[in-house]
Amino acid sequence: MTIKQLRAFVAVAETLSFAEACSRVHLSQPALSLAIKSLEESVGGRLFSRTTRSLALTPDGEAFLPVAQRLVADWDDAQEDLHNRFKLRRGKVAIAAMPSFAANLLPQALRNFRQLHTNINMEVHDVIAEQVVEMVSKGRVELGISFDPGPQEDLNFITLFDDEFIAVLPDGHELQHCDVIEGEQLFSYDFITLQRPSSVRLLIERRASEMGLMPKTAFDTHQLATVGRMVATGLGVSAVPALCRQQMEEIGAICRPLRNPVISRRVGILSRRRSGLSVAAEAMQQVLIDTYRQTL
Missing domain, CATH: 1.10.10.10 (Winged helix-like DNA-binding domain superfamily/Winged helix DNA-binding domain)
Structure with a gap:
């Protein structure tokens, strides 16, 4: 038939x-x-x-x-x-993005995409970097925005930009006058960071260890926004990805460049290698590339 x-x-x-x-x-x-x-x-x-x-x-x-x-x-x-x-007149794109990106940069790309494709619905999952990788790997979302997870057999990674970590201080801190803060200075104060097994925490500790340093961790928590609020209230200092700068400053924290160690990670787009992308997800991926490679 x-x-x-x-x-x-x-x-x-x-x-x-x-x-x-x-x-x-x-x-x-x-x-x-x-x-x-x-x-x-x-x-x-x-x-x-x-x-x-x-x-x-x-x-x-x-x-x-x-x-x-x-x-x-x-x-x-x-x-x-x-x-x-x-024809991009119908469809949905599901994206997972780490909170530092979702809160600070992603809205601009979503706005750019909506102006081009008004009938495509967008679903955003605001999750930690490790969950972004997991959600893309398991096919729960088509696109993820996260730090480079390293070689992954089933994932593609397209670099958008390199993100250097910055030092975060409470207003009035004695290091506030410094144009650049050395790791040896920063790590001598009570340090606030993410809980293990956060890749952000592990990266900070690894880079510090390479220089014979170790942060004096006093508090750890699940979200970078919480880290910023704890710093702003004077509980300690921290180091966070630079893409959180606006969020940290809005909370009331002071941000300065961090050197020795310089901590940097690539931020980019994750997708599944084997299944490919829908037409709508391909269009969203191109908007992300156009938005952040030009802006940053």
């Missing part, structure tokens, strides 16, 4: 005229007759009762007509839906 045969059957059943049905489905009468005959052979019985003067549906044909009409309508709806998706 083919969609061509179903269309032919519905056209003949609704008009009870081969001539009118030919015009509706754009087939010649021999081609239409062959389509009906092939359909009847495939289902194993007659759907029409024919005489030289009349054409009518058999009882089995009457029972099959609403089913055939629904199948043709579903086929047409499916074609229209796919057409709209490929």
